[in-house]
Amino acid sequence: MKTTSQPAPPAVTRPAGTAPPSGGARPAGRGPLSPLRRKIADQATAYAFLTGGLLCFILFSWYPAIRSVIIAFQKYTPGSDPQWVGTANFTRVFQDPEFTAAWRNTLTFTVLALVIGFAIPFVMALVLNELRHAKAFFRVVVYLPVMIPPVVSALLWKWFYDPGAGLANEVLGFLHLPTSNWTNGADTALVSLVIVATWANMGGTVLIYLAALQGIPGELYEAAELDGASLWQRIRHVTIPQTRFIILMLMLLQVIATMQVFTEPFVITGGGPENSTVTVLYLIYKYAFLYNDFGGASALSVMLLLVLTAFSALYLRLTRTD
Numbered sequence: 001m002k003t004t005s006q007p008a009p010p011a012v013t014r015p016a017g018t019a020p021p022s023g024g025a026r027p028a029g030r031g032p033l034s035p036l037r038r039k040i041a042d043q044a045t046a047y048a049f050l051t052g053g054l055l056c057f058i059l060f061s062w063y064p065a066i067r068s069v070i071i072a073f074q075k076y077t078p079g080s081d082p083q084w085v086g087t088a089n090f091t092r093v094f095q096d097p098e099f100t101a102a103w104r105n106t107l108t109f110t111v112l113a114l115v116i117g118f119a120i121p122f123v124m125a126l127v128l129n130e131l132r133h134a135k136a137f138f139r140v141v142v143y144l145p146v147m148i149p150p151v152v153s154a155l156l157w158k159w160f161y162d163p164g165a166g167l168a169n170e171v172l173g174f175l176h177l178p179t180s181n182w183t184n185g186a187d188t189a190l191v192s193l194v195i196v197a198t199w200a201n202m203g204g205t206v207l208i209y210l211a212a213l214q215g216i217p218g219e220l221y222e223a224a225e226l227d228g229a230s231l232w233q234r235i236r237h238v239t240i241p242q243t244r245f246i247i248l249m250l251m252l253l254q255v256i257a258t259m260q261v262f263t264e265p266f267v268i269t270g271g272g273p274e275n276s277t278v279t280v281l282y283l284i285y286k287y288a289f290l291y292n293d294f295g296g297a298s299a300l301s302v303m304l305l306l307v308l309t310a311f312s313a314l315y316l317r318l319t320r321t322d
Contacts (some may be wrong), residue, residue: 008292050112065305072298089299093287099300101275106259109190109197109279113258117198118251124202125209126235139210145202150200154267157196158183161268183269186276193264193277201257212246213239252315256308280304 019108040047072089077080093099128138145153160167161182165284169179216239224234227256240247262281265271271278278286280300 045116057106068298068301071294072302074295076294076298077292078294084297089295090303093296093299093303096296098275098278098283098286102278102280105190105275106261106279106281109194109261110255110258112191112194114251114252116194117202117258118254120198121202121205121211122247125213126207126239128206128210129213139207142206146203148200149266150263153200154196154264157264158268161192183277184273186274189269189273190223190276193261193268196264196268197258197261205254208246208250209243211315214245216242249315249319252311252318254313256315259304259308259311 071082073084073086075085075088076082083173128135128142131138148156148272161184163169163179163181163184166182168182172179174306180188184193220238220242221234224238229237260281262285265277265279265282267283271282281304283303284297284300287293287300
């Protein structure tokens with residue numbers, strides 16, 4: 001049987017520069033999405049969730065800060081129209097005798113907090129790191145003061161420091177040691193508040209130090225022991241160099257935090273005795289809610305903001321990585 005061959009279909013020719021059609025061809029008139037638009041489209045849900053957080057951040061953080069800077073240059077009291085006064089608020093605050101006392105107390109509190117509240121957490125972390133039993137229990141015990149509300153903690157210490165029936169003087173009397181006026185004495189009140197702040201906030205610092213210590217390779221300690229290094233030499237030549245970055249970061253963060261101390265002076269001493277515990281943040285509170293001078297309070301806030309910004313910039317500079 002003879003078979004007949006079918007003629008081949010004619011070849012289709014296309015103009016030069018055109019691509020063959022595909023089943024998923026993009027509709028005419030719509031070009032490819034740019035990388036930025038494609039990324040935004042892929043993460044539209046994430047940006048939608050971020051919108052609420054950003055709005056809250058702007059409303060409750062940035063807006064009050066900007067508003068405070070504006071009020072610092074105005075004469076402003078609730079219920080009256082603000083009047084622009086330039087730098088008069090700053091001049092008046094500078095001339096206030098409490099201004100010098102507040103900054104002196106704040107700086108003294110910061111220095112004492114570094115001396116007392118910086119060494120104790122590091123030593124406690126060293127002790128916890130050497131424990132072989134009940135390590136988890138002691139971690140909880142050390143962190144427990146952080147979980148107590150700050151006002152409750154301050155009230156407990158206020159009773160503890162009471163010169164009449166307080167537990168501190170009762171213990172000293174039982175041990176036949178001289179008692180103290182604690183927060184009722186102008187020369188001991190600030191140190192007493194530093195002890196309160198150190199006890200209330202050292203738990204988190206101890207855990208951070210402990211995590212850093214556990215990250216040190218054990219071979220370094222073994223090599224130091226083989227070389228005959230004592231405990232102090234191992235701490236000096238191994239522990240401190242290996243944790244110096246964490247130590248520096250926590251030191252800067254502690255400076256930033258202690259310069260904003262407010263709860264302890266407000267609850268325990270009320271700024272006294274003889275303005276020995278008035279801090280900058282407590283003076284801001286007095287200007288705003290006792291003197292009804294929001295312009296002066298905002299001026300003080302701007303000064304404190306500039307000082308804390310300098311320390312924050314230093315912190316960001318040191319923590320910046322390439």
